[in-house]
Amino acid sequence: MRCRECGAEYELQATHVCEMCFGPLDVVYDQAALKKVVSRDRIEKGPKSMWRYRDLLPVEDSVPVVTLGEGMTPLVKAERLGAELGLRNLYLKNDSMNPTNSFKDRVVSVAISWARAHGFETIACASTGNLANAVAAYAARAGLECFVFIPVDLEPAKVVSIGVFDPNVVAVRGNYDEVNRLCSQLVESTPWAFCNINIRPFYAEGSKTLTFETAEQLGWKLPDEIIIPIASGCQFVRHRQAARELVEYGLVREDRVPKFTGAQALGCAPVYNAFKSDTPERVLPVKPNTIARSIAIGNPSDGMYVNRIALETGGVVEAVTEEEIVAGIRLLARTEGIFTETAGGVTISVLAKLARAGRWNGDEVVVAYVTGHGLKTADVLATANGHSRRVEIEPTLKSFREVVKI
């Protein structure tokens, strides 16, 4: 592992922060050896899951992986949404089709596979919901003890879908910040593998498979631009790394990476705020207040790197209002038949905002990552007139004809 800031190197171990400078640690690979092994053919002959990219993940070949068939989710050409936004080559990577209906299955499958192989008996996480859902499911699959830490007021639908896997649920009387602080201290005093803390470098690597798949499903081509929701910024950073690896190993024709564009809710937009300022790498914490709770991270760990990557690649970071988030959910559902959660609403409404502002000429290949299913946050639609075309009638033809104009 190597520190992203000072370059100090470490043996593979359950730690996420450089002891020298407190910078984040990333897993590094023997690129020369991988170049000899990795090929399109080898990948295409692999399993129909994200584990077809195993050579590019930090789990040794001898290790049995903990899998529920995550990955290889549909890449949908969005004809109707594209027509509405003036984009002729718009694609949606629908990661709500993963086993627990969010992108998190990718990262958790890698994290738990690594942790089990390295002797951990208890898996834990601090979560806004989707991660806890995935951790609980994969811990059950692996037969490991599981602790999930959530804020006490987490959305009821998410609590139910976590609880069914029978983990130890610790509901913390506090906000995400406080859950985070508690878990940061627990890491120091428990022998547990916290997916998003001490084994974060391995966990984060699972994100790359989303971009690997996107390129493969486009016929081994990188798109011109990718729109990604920003919470901690962890996955955003790994997607650029994934694109670099695709180029490095000759898996794609291009010799450049896509533009990486980030999406935030204005109710929690520390990365966007910094992006718009004179000092984009100085991300100041905010107090989150948004319905997009799965991405409501006030002090994002990788915020400065998101802005660096957006600027380096020609992308932007944009943010949308609460009303726009709901409108984004509806727009995607109405045009493409895909029901996404609030984080997906953020992504789609940022896509729409940028398209309507004339960011693209219409021929670019643009991909939006839809990272979670709408049933996880259906309550936001219930309070925002979820059935806008609903009518009520008597059980008679007469009543039907009176009320419904066909």
Add this chain to the structure above:
Amino acid sequence: MGRRRLKLIFGSAMVKEPVIYQLGKQFALVTNIRRADVTRDQGWVLLEITGEAEELDRGVAYLESRGVKVEPAEGDLVE
């Protein structure tokens, strides 16, 4: 003995105050700066503090009482 890895964030009002010096003086804590970026009107410091658990809590409470925003060094990792 325990330790915390903290990110201290200062606004313009705090930049001139020697809060890290006071932290070491008023509490039984060892302070160790790992990285920092301080300008005239704002800044952050990545700081390791080592001491007994109670003293660590008191030290953090002191910093917050002085108006310093105290976060884990690695930021929010909740996902």
